[in-house]
Amino acid sequence: MKLNSSCIKVEHANKCFGKNQVLFDINLDIPYSQILCLLGPSGSGKTTLIKLIAGIDVPTSGEVYLLDEKMPKLSMMSKIGYMAQADALYGALTAEENLRFFASLYNISKVKQKQRIYEVMELVNLSNDLKKQVKQYSGGMKRRLSLAIALIHEPPILILDEPTVGIDPLLRKTIWDELYKSRDAGTTIIVTTHVMDEVEKCDELGMIREGKLIAIGSPNDIKRATSSNTIEEAFLYYGGASQ
């Protein structure tokens, strides 16, 4: 085995649900302190792939390594901040109670919890709505709270499934600024999206189509390789080529 310097590694991962194969031979090698964007139409297998990486699901064949540990492994779960596509929040509870509940699942001390809750809620601009029941939140507010919960235990790996859906451009910028800041502090981040302009903001871009990783590289490399001016053109280029 070669010396492993990557943070997230996916090797020949296939995933089938019954007879239906949704991921075909995925290989990823993501170094530390990087933002990887996974771009692809809905139903292309983005969510399945990140569930494999997050250890919620296992590949039918192939391997996933996180920080040199083979997934799935329960102790690795605390190293991941996961934000699902659906806002997995308890509507009857207040934002603070939601945060405190998830924080206690990571064994964060009471004092630290208080400090972290303040920090993440500041970040997503929800500090004034801390005591509000989540069912009174708007869609965008729920999205932001989900992000705050994913960040609560300061994980070295962040996995965000469409984090900016329903968030206004101003706040989207704040969130991306924050993602850059955590990346510079050493966090490795995977973001799925189907918004093209967000893709330009990442270090590395993976394009997924019908369960296959059709391209991987920095946004500029991909544009150059396909001699396109925009990511959209590049995506269409690969899409056409695969047919």
Add this chain to the structure above:
Amino acid sequence: MKMRAVMMRILLQLKHDKRTMVLMIFAPILVLTMMSFIFNGSDYHPKIGIINAPMSFVNKLEDSDAKVIRYDENTSYEALKRSKIDAMINFKSGIPQIELEGSDPAKNNAVLVLVQKAMQQTTQIVPEITYLYGYENMSSFDNFGPILIGFFVFFFVFLISAFSFLGELTSGTLERLLSTPLHRWEIIMGYILGFGVFTIIQSALIAWYSIHVLKIMMVGSFGFVLLITILTALIALSLGTLISIFADNELQVIQFIQIILVPQVFFSGLFDLSTMAPWLQAIGRFMPLWYIADALRNIMIRGKGWSDIAMNVLILTIICVFLVIANILTLKKYRKI
């Protein structure tokens, strides 16, 4: 401790959801109260139309609290047809001819018993009657009250646990929980403890209300009743979460109730099954509600002690442990580790 965090979260959710909490406690109490009104009613006094009968016979009927109305042949037939009376009696050459309204077997029976009693010779020896269990004029509510307590605890706890766990599945919070370092057993045990605390209070209240307010016959120990109802709640709780793992939506949960709960009611002893084929009766032995009802009846009506319910307690405990393990294993469907 993470299990405690799950438990506290559930209690917190219940605290915020006051309507659910109030419904969970008052719905069974309301239904039990209504059933006690229905089944505690005094004996039925049949209404009998008389066309022609000896005076002594009519007096005897009236002595046994029957409502006797005199008719001639035409009007009595009309009254019978309109169900104003339950039977008409006409003596023809000393032999009573009885025509019954006939649509309600219980009323038919009441009339026949009464007539037979009135025909009997007064000089008969009256037997001395004693009761080993129960008492004279014991109402049918006393008889199946214990089963109802067991059933309602089972039913309402099953409902709340099935729906709330299903909510966890459909809202994605379960997947979110499974992305944290929580063990599967910590989720299930946290659930059972969280709802357990609440359902224990609920079932104790139901038992207390039935015994002290509705005055269901109770000669045994309240502690044993509590023990059985708590076991009932725990079984219903773990069965509810187990079912919701297999159900995709609320409608399917309701359909599972028909398969899982309704047959248990039939075999619980609410209806007398002793005339059924023995192998059919044996089906009841595979249903938790049978053991619950059997134990509660033994405690409440027959005043039996630990040695008579120990077997039921053991079997119920085994069922409970089995269901909890089944829950932890089936949760693998959502996360392999």
